[in-house]
Amino acid sequence: MINSSQTIYDNLTALGIKIENVNFLTQIPFLPIEFFKTQNIVTEFAAHHKPITFTSSGTTQTGTSYHHVNDITLYEKSFTKCFDLFFGNSTDYCVLALLPSYLERTGSSLVYMAQKLIDDSQHSKSGFYLDNYNDLIKTIEELKQQKQKTILLGVSYALLDLADKNISLPNYFIVMETGGMKGRRKEMLKEELHAILKKSFKTNTITSEYGMTELLSQAYSLQNGLFQNPPWLRILTRDTNDPFSFTSSNKTGGINVIDLANINSCSFIATQDLGKIHPNNTFELMGRFDNSDIRGCNLLIN
Numbered sequence: 001m002i003n004s005s006q007t008i009y010d011n012l013t014a015l016g017i018k019i020e021n022v023n024f025l026t027q028i029p030f031l032p033i034e035f036f037k038t039q040n041i042v043t044e045f046a047a048h049h050k051p052i053t054f055t056s057s058g059t060t061q062t063g064t065s066y067h068h069v070n071d072i073t074l075y076e077k078s079f080t081k082c083f084d085l086f087f088g089n090s091t092d093y094c095v096l097a098l099l100p101s102y103l104e105r106t107g108s109s110l111v112y113m114a115q116k117l118i119d120d121s122q123h124s125k126s127g128f129y130l131d132n133y134n135d136l137i138k139t140i141e142e143l144k145q146q147k148q149k150t151i152l153l154g155v156s157y158a159l160l161d162l163a164d165k166n167i168s169l170p171n172y173f174i175v176m177e178t179g180g181m182k183g184r185r186k187e188m189l190k191e192e193l194h195a196i197l198k199k200s201f202k203t204n205t206i207t208s209e210y211g212m213t214e215l216l217s218q219a220y221s222l223q224n225g226l227f228q229n230p231p232w233l234r235i236l237t238r239d240t241n242d243p244f245s246f247t248s249s250n251k252t253g254g255i256n257v258i259d260l261a262n263i264n265s266c267s268f269i270a271t272q273d274l275g276k277i278h279p280n281n282t283f284e285l286m287g288r289f290d291n292s293d294i295r296g297c298n299l300l301i302n
Contacts (some may be wrong), residue, residue: 004270007015010121011292013086019027025234025236026236026246026256026268028266028268029244029268030166030190030238030243030256030257030269030270031266031270032243032270032273033065033149033178033201033212033214033269033271034272036065036066036214037064037065037066039064039069040066040068040265041068041214041265042070042264042265043264049097051068051069051264052068052069052070052072053066053067053068053069053107054066054067054069054107054108054109054112054212054213055067055107055108055179056212056213056214057108061135062182064235065213065214066174066234067109067197067213067214067265068264069216069264069265070264070267071264072149073076073259074263074264075109075112075113075114075183075214075216075261077261078216078217079113079116079216079217079262080116080117081215081230082230082233083117084211085218085230086220086222086228087151087174087220089119090117090120090121091121091122093121093122093123093148093149093150093151093174094123094126094143094148094149094151095113095114095117095118095123095126095127095150095151096120096125096126096127096129096130096136096139096140096150096151096152096153097118097127097129097130097153097154098128098129098130098136098152098154098155098159098162099111099114099128099130099154099155099178100128100130101115101128101220102259104115108213109133109211109213109216110178110211113211113218114128114288115287117151117153122188123148124140125142126177126213130154132157133161133162133165134255137162137165137167140152140167140169140173140281143159143173144169144170145157145170147170147275149172149173149174150161150172150173150174151176151178152169152171152173152174152175152176153178153246154176154177154178154192155177155179156177159175159177160193160196161198162234163196163197163200163201166200167201167254168201168202168203169202169229170204171203171204173201173203175197175201175205175206175207175210176206176207176208176220177191177193177194177197177208177209178204178208178211180241184262185224185294188275188286190208190228191225194206194225200289205222206221207220208219208220208221208225208227209224210227210285210299212271213231214265214269215231215257215261215262215269216259216261216262217230217233217259217260217261218230218233219233219235219283225284225285226278226282226283226284227283227284227285228281228282229268229281229283232259232260232261233257233258233260233261233274234257235255235256235257235258235277236255236257236258236272236277237251237252237254237255237256237263237276237277237283238253238254238255238256239253239254239255239271240252240254240274240289241252243270246290247259247277249277249278249279250276250277250278251273251276251277252272252274253272253276254270254272254273254274254275254283254289255270255271255273255275255283256268256269256286257269257271258272272288272289273285273287273288274286274287274288274289291293294300
């Protein structure tokens with residue numbers, strides 16, 4: 001269990017790092033995200049409280065990540081403030097989720113977020129519609145007649161299934177995809193996925209959400225595949241051959257995340273995603289390390 005000050009001190013000493021000499025962000029080591037599969041990543045304070053545990057979808061080959069969240073209100077505050085920052089108040093929307101409901105996937109942080117947005121929207125048609133395309137299409141047509149602002153949130157696999165139904169979506173519908181589809185459909189680049197969805201839904205923009213079980217914050221791409229962060233989330237990219245060196249702008253590297261909402265686990269996480277930071281502080285996803293596990297919210301669908 002990584003929750004002991006002495007253990008942390010010993011690990012930093014082994015890396016040749018003295019806490020009193022750390023003056024810059026780049027001097028702080030980032031925890032490899034794989035540790036969430038083998039260790040309980042909690043602070044000493046959180047270890048003495050009964051947490052809510054979020055789990056990754058996982059597979060029998062890759063194992064499951066466990067993120068112990070001591071204060072669920074902190075997670076709710078993080079994702080609601082982030083949503084408000086990029087999209088406005090959730091009460092302005094009807095929220096349609098192509099995800100399993102919370103009862104079907106109790107450990108999913110994404111499903112928890114979707115449920116909260118659905119509840120906060122206070123719209124009678126907000127809800128989960130996975131594998132219920134007839135009702136979803138009927139609801140979409142009703143919302144179009146009312147010119148109701150709508151968030152259509154879903155895993156890529158389910159959005160492609162809906163796209164096969166040949167429906168058009170007006171510009172006050174926000175289509176938000178939340179991940180890839182390894183093992184569900186043919187793997188494709190995000191640009192190809194967005195091109196198919198744009199053509200099928202007859203819309204100009206597809207929005208993306210970047211988040212994961214091990215984080216309590218999200219980033220959003222509103223257009224052109226460029227992600228923006230809330231103020232409490234920061235992205236750095238590390239050299240693919242040296243985890244302690246960082247790349248400059250416009251150069252592909254491994255994505256390191258600083259998530260200040262993760263105060264009860266770890267705020268400095270080295271992911272297995274590849275990305276590129278642009279000079280305007282947006283970032284772009286470039287794929288994953290070749291030897292990384294299959295991940296993605298698509299694995300919610302079993």
